[in-house]
Amino acid sequence: MCRKTFFNGDVTVRDLTNRTERTTTSDRVALRATLKEYFDIELTPDDLETVFAAMRRFAERPGPGFALD
Numbered sequence: 072m073c074r075k076t077f078f079n080g081d082v083t084v085r086d087l088t089n090r091t092e093r094t095t096t097s098d099r100v101a102l103r104a105t106l107k108e109y110f111d112i113e114l115t116p117d118d119l120e121t122v123f124a125a126m127r128r129f130a131e132r133p134g135p136g137f138a139l140d
Contacts, residue, residue, distance in 0.1 A: 077106070079126070079129060082094045082096070084109070096126075099120075099123050
């Protein structure tokens with residue numbers, strides 16, 4: 072059993088002992104593969120673009136955040 076979260080391009084998996092594994096998605100291919108692997112979510116090409124565009128807008132904001140390739 073574990074808890075999985077997706078936030079700002081990162082997937083965090085935390086198990087019952089609080090051990091944490093983090094995966095970062097920085098491009099469309101990684102985003103699609105990560106959502107499928109960890110959440111069994113398959114996005115259409117249009118939905119993938121929508122999600123990636125939102126991630127890009129967030130990455131371009133000033134202040135702390137994350138970077139996309």
